[in-house]
Amino acid sequence: RKEASAVERVGHESKEKNEFINYHLKLFLNELKLLKYSKSTIKNYLSCIKEFLSTEYYTQDIYELKVKSFLLYKLDSDSSASSINLYLCALKLYGSKILNSEIGDHIERPSKDKKLPIVLSRKDVARIFKYTYNIKHRTILMLIYSAGLRVSEAASIKLNDFDFNRNIIHLKNGKGRKDRITLLSDNFKIILKQYMKEYNPKSWLFDG
Helix, strand or coil: CCCHHHHHHHHHHHHHHHHHHHHHHHHHHHHHHCCCCCCCCHHHHHHHHHHHHHHHCCCCCCCCEEEEEEEHHHCCCCCCHHHHHHHHHHHHHHHHCCCCCCCCCCCCCCCCCCCCCCCHHHHHHHHHHHHHCCCHHHHHHHHCCCCCCCCEEECCCCCHHHEECEEEEEECCCCCHHCCCCCCCCCCHHHHHHHHHHHHHCCECCCC
């Protein structure tokens, strides 16, 4: 009977913990929406806070040392400097908006890892295009490459974003909710014409 009671107690505590986490995540979600953060930022921040609340580093009397210990734990788990910065930003905002606390305000961001990017040669890029037989996939790749688009920008681009007379693409609500202009290359217009003929998109350039 004692063992059964212990199991019930653990189960009850686990349920209360989950309810607490879900409640705080909902509060934090509302704050992020009011601040008009992007969907990807909201998703990342909620994931960071959920992980933090699920660990032993979160307690009712939370203070900066606990945050530092959590970040050190993440570093020991081989998290990159960018990931640590993400956790720190999320924790600072969570502290100020939900806990009315300045947790993390005195913790400096780690310097970013200095790694050289992997740059494909023109020959490598040409081979990728050559062996991408699906015209939709090839059009996506050529758009990203020729116009210097992020994947999210290519996924959300619409037909009316193209100005064929001026050979430009008007990208709207990009990173940081900023608009920008990029070039529309003649080579891309050739495959775009083929793609439009086969798929006949109506509003979004790439459905699905």
